[in-house]
Amino acid sequence: MRTAQILKEITNSKYTDIVSGKTPALIVPNVLSSSHCTLLSRKILKTNFMGSSPGISKKIGTSLSSHIYEKSQYFSNALLSNQTLKNLFSDNVSPIVIMQQTISKILQKQLSPAFENEMIYSLAMIRIHEHGDSVHLHRDNSNFEMSEYGISNLKNQLSAILYLQSPHHGGELTIYDKMWDKNDERMRHPEFGYSLDLIKNVTQKKILPVTGNMIIFNPKLYHQVESVIGLKSRISLGFFFGEKSKNHLCSWT
DSSP states (O other), rough: OOOHHHHHHHHHTTTHHHHHTTTTTTTESSSSSSHHHHHHHHHHHHSSSEEEEEEEEEEEEEOGOOTTHHHHHHHHHHHHHHHHHHHHHHTOOOOHHHHHHHHHHHTTEEEEEEEEEEOOHHHHHHEEETTOOOOEEEEOOHHHHOTTGGGOOOOOEEEEEEEEESSSOOOOEEEEEEEEOOGGGBBBSSSBBBBBGTTTTEEEEEEEOOOOEEEOOTTEEEEOOOOOOOOOOEEEEEEEEEETTTTTEEEEE
């Protein structure tokens, strides 16, 4: 199926379903060619990494979730993170820009990075899941968690993930047909994630991390990343985005 036809079908019928959670995820194939993904993955794996997070051996970039109560520190780190990504992608068209352009075509809305008081938010994050890495059951909800930040006011917040390298086995994104509710906080683990009791007998969808594919889903749906198996890392590039107005989307991490 041609990409233009796929985009038309998504635009016509899927956006409201993905926002509501009726559709667990949109899979947009071949956003980036395999050769381009291979080139980027090689560069990424040679880069000095900025840190790690729960279930992830290595990451490049910063996120609001690491700076919920450290606003000035977040924006300082975002500048450094964005420069690192710019340097990393300087040899070709940035995959972040390609993702933005694709989403704009799908949703027929302008998409640009979020700013607050002339300070730019982090553009994206690269996650490298190595052998044995997995991410526990969780949800992402900037409307609820990030009230100190302007992006908490954006509507219909979604997540976009582009897979740059597939592992040999595992690394699936499992999305559960259960939307977060404030009452669920009583089942939240102090360190990270939620009790698996929340998703007992809940329908799930597993999405393979196929190189070059982009996934769009509502991160308020409970989700997790299955354990990666083998020496080949799962590499992804992702950001959140939401509606600033009817025709304007803003993105951040």
